[in-house]
Amino acid sequence: RSLLSRALVDLDVCLCLFFFLLKVRPIEPAAVLWFTDGLVIASLENYSPASRIGVLVRAGSRYETFDSLGVTHLLRLASGLTTKGASAFRICHGIEAVGGCLSVSTTRETMVYTVDCLRDHIDTVMEYLINVTTAPEFRPWEVSELTPRLKVDIAIAQQSPQIGVIENLHAAAYKNTLSNSLYCPDYMVGKITPDKMHTFVQNNFTSGRMALVGLGVDHAVLKQVGEQFLNIRSGTGTIGSKALFRGGELRSQTGGSLVHAAVVAESAAASSAEATAFGVLQHVLGAGPHIKRGTNSTSRLSQAISKATAQPFDASAFNATYSDTGLFGVYTISQADSARDVVMVAVSQVGAIAQGNLTVADLNRAKQRKSSCLGRSQWLAVEIWLTRLSWMKSETGVHLLMFMASNA
Numbered sequence: 001r002s003l004l005s006r007a008l009v010d011l012d013v014c015l016c017l018f019f020f021l022l023k024v025r026p027i028e029p030a031a032v033l034w035f036t037d038g039l040v041i042a043s044l045e046n047y048s049p050a051s052r053i054g055v056l057v058r059a060g061s062r063y064e065t066f067d068s069l070g071v072t073h074l075l076r077l078a079s080g081l082t083t084k085g086a087s088a089f090r091i092c093h094g095i096e097a098v099g100g101c102l103s104v105s106t107t108r109e110t111m112v113y114t115v116d117c118l119r120d121h122i123d124t125v126m127e128y129l130i131n132v133t134t135a136p137e138f139r140p141w142e143v144s145e146l147t148p149r150l151k152v153d154i155a156i157a158q159q160s161p162q163i164g165v166i167e168n169l170h171a172a173a174y175k176n177t178l179s180n181s182l183y184c185p186d187y188m189v190g191k192i193t194p195d196k197m198h199t200f201v202q203n204n205f206t207s208g209r210m211a212l213v214g215l216g217v218d219h220a221v222l223k224q225v226g227e228q229f230l231n232i233r234s235g236t237g238t239i240g241s242k243a244l245f246r247g248g249e250l251r252s253q254t255g256g257s258l259v260h261a262a263v264v265a266e267s268a269a270a271s272s273a274e275a276t277a278f279g280v281l282q283h284v285l286g287a288g289p290h291i292k293r294g295t296n297s298t299s300r301l302s303q304a305i306s307k308a309t310a311q312p313f314d315a316s317a318f319n320a321t322y323s324d325t326g327l328f329g330v331y332t333i334s335q336a337d338s339a340r341d342v343v344m345v346a347v348s349q350v351g352a353i354a355q356g357n358l359t360v361a362d363l364n365r366a367k368q369r370k371s372s373c374l375g376r377s378q379w380l381a382v383e384i385w386l387t388r389l390s391w392m393k394s395e396t397g398v399h400l401l402m403f404m405a406s407n408a
């Protein structure tokens with residue numbers, strides 16, 4: 001008996017120690033991933049008091065059809081509208097009451113619904129997130145009330161030369177899909193009916209096209225939520241068309257004295273090995289933000305261009321990756337009369353590297369810069385990691401990729 005009780009005490013001590021370690025030591029974030037009937041569920045437990053949960057849907061503007069152009073822009077604004085379970089008012093106040101925040105962002109490929117909240121309120125906020133993404137009602141009067149906001153969004157975008165260049169760049173580069181703008185075309189404003197929105201959501205928001213990602217969330221909680229998604233919107237949806245690169249040139253006159261120019265070629269799909277190489281190349285050339293305020297840039301592009309012109313300019317590598325294609329090139333901003341030189345020199349630098357003019361030291365520095373950029377934001381790392389994994393679904397390399405991602 002004494003043996004047993006001693007064993008129990010030992011066990012107790014062991015367990016205490018175990019839980020103590022569990023509570024105190026878990027600095028390593030734990031990443032967990034499931035694939036259930038096509039739905040990807042991924043979570044990264046970082047033991048932070050704040051949680052973030054995202055629903056990623058492969059329903060960006062590239063999936064808009066000819067007669068529904070702009071629908072994703074409208075959906076981006078429609079996240080607070082009445083759903084089958086709650087009024088617009090209740091959603092807004094319900095999330096605010098617990099200090100949460102719901103936001104929607106779209107890219108050409110993905111729509112991302114994100115909620116941020118304190119860990120204690122996950123359940124409340126998750127219910128809203130599920131209702132917003134799975135059971136919107138799109139009441140006609142609420143949808144038509146979005147028109148002024150749509151117009152403001154478009155007007156703001158039109159003020160930004162950077163946005164204009166990127167939109168035109170995609171329109172010139174692709175024949176279909178990715179040529180669709182992130183912004184509703186002017187002629188579609190006020191013409192996107194609730195029916196079109198319903199059709200788009202019905203066809204594109206299926207579990208096979210969704211991923212649920214949690215940061216600072218208990219894995220079990222997220223898995224439970226995932227099951228609700230499966231109940232509500234199971235199905236794989238159709239496979240979208242492949243993006244066709246065509247190339248071309250598009251010029252848009254603004255009357256300003258600055259020239260924004262992007263010169264790109266088709267690069268590689270995000271899942272391919274070359275995409276990583278293009279990522280490094282971007283850092284070899286200089287992957288600055290598009291607007292800088294007089295920094296003394298040391299990038300290879302800037303160094304080369306400053307030898308060719310004394311006028312102010314900004315130049316960085318442009319790299320966009322999509323699931324089936326990509327764009328790579330240079331983006332320059334310069335005075336109108338030096339634009340020719342700036343663009344020519346920038347493009348010639350890409351050519352020089354292609355010819356092999358690249359030292360090992362430069363290459364290694366670029367790799368380091370790339371890693372430090374990736375590591376900067378944990379959330380970003382999760383997104384990248386997820387995007388990588390979602391193509392790899394059917395393959396067995398999942399664990400290796402997970403490992404790579406948490407070290408990114």
Ligand SMILES: *[C@@H]1O[C@H](CO)[C@@H](O)[C@H](O)[C@H]1NC(C)=O
Nearest residue numbers: 084085086094127128131135
């Ligand atoms: C979500 O929807 C269900 C049924 O549609 C409803 O019963 C529930 O109250 C809704 N919850 C929230 C938080 O909107």
Ligand SMILES: *[C@@H]1O[C@H](CO)[C@@H](O)[C@H](O)[C@H]1NC(C)=O
Nearest residue numbers: 199200203204237238239240
């Ligand atoms: C997305 O929705 C549209 C309807 O608006 C549909 O035509 C299209 O096929 C859907 N895309 C996919 C990939 O299911």
Ligand SMILES: *[C@@H]1O[C@H](CO)[C@@H](O)[C@H](O)[C@H]1NC(C)=O
Nearest residue numbers: 275276278279280319320321
């Ligand atoms: C290419 O650039 C985009 C930003 O434009 C970035 O998100 C992506 O990770 C880059 N691709 C690679 C392979 O680094």
Ligand SMILES: *[C@@H]1O[C@H](CO)[C@@H](O)[C@H](O)[C@H]1NC(C)=O
Nearest residue numbers: 293294295296297298303306
């Ligand atoms: C930029 O760096 C160069 C050499 O490193 C230096 O000569 C120049 O004065 C710097 N310019 C500014 C604005 O700091």
Ligand SMILES: *[C@@H]1O[C@H](CO)[C@@H](O)[C@H](O)[C@H]1NC(C)=O
Nearest residue numbers: 300303304349352355357358
């Ligand atoms: C290689 O690149 C460096 C720096 O950009 C340049 O100074 C040099 O002339 C280039 N060499 C050749 C052979 O292109």
